[in-house]
Amino acid sequence: xxxxxxxxxxxxxxxxxxxxxxxxxxxxxxxxxxxxxxxxxxxxxxxxxxxxxxxxxxxxxxxxxxxxxxxxxxxxxxxxxxxxxxxxxxxxxxxxxxxxxxxxxxxxxxxxxxxxxxxxxxxxxxxxxx
Numbered sequence: 001x002x003x004x005x006x007x008x009x010x011x012x013x014x015x016x017x018x019x020x021x022x023x024x025x026x027x028x029x030x031x032x033x034x035x036x037x038x039x040x041x042x043x044x045x046x047x048x049x050x051x052x053x054x055x056x057x058x059x060x061x062x063x064x065x066x067x068x069x070x071x072x073x074x075x076x077x078x079x080x081x082x083x084x085x086x087x088x089x090x091x092x093x094x095x096x097x098x099x100x101x102x103x104x105x106x107x108x109x110x111x112x113x114x115x116x117x118x119x120x121x122x123x124x125x126x127x128x129x130x
Contacts (some may be wrong), residue, residue, distance in 0.1 A: 034093035044125035
């Protein structure tokens with residue numbers, strides 16, 4: 001008899017640094033994943049200054065790392081993320097992936113299914129960012 005594996009639907013987007021917004025070129029720095037049925041939103045992101053500097057050499061890396069740390073705080077419902085941290089997982093995901101003309105932008109939102117949201121987030125980060 002075959003055991004049925006539970007599948008969890010999710011949405012994800014790649015977070016990108018756009019060093020020159022007017023040009024539009026971007027480099028991936030993180031992945032955000034939202035699984036509504038699990039009330040889950042998670043983020044894996046590069047925060048090491050050397051890695052960020054290598055990907056975006058003309059960007060203020062200290063400021064970029066602070067912004068990315070705030071994104072992580074919003075995902076983790078940490079007070080450091082401000083009032084956005086206290087929204088539902090869906091509200092936080094949609095705010096973080098909303099289109100914007102800024103140095104940090106979200107790529108398009110994609111869908112998938114998995115058995116473990118944390119493992120899937122780690123796998124997407126390794127595949128799409130690292």
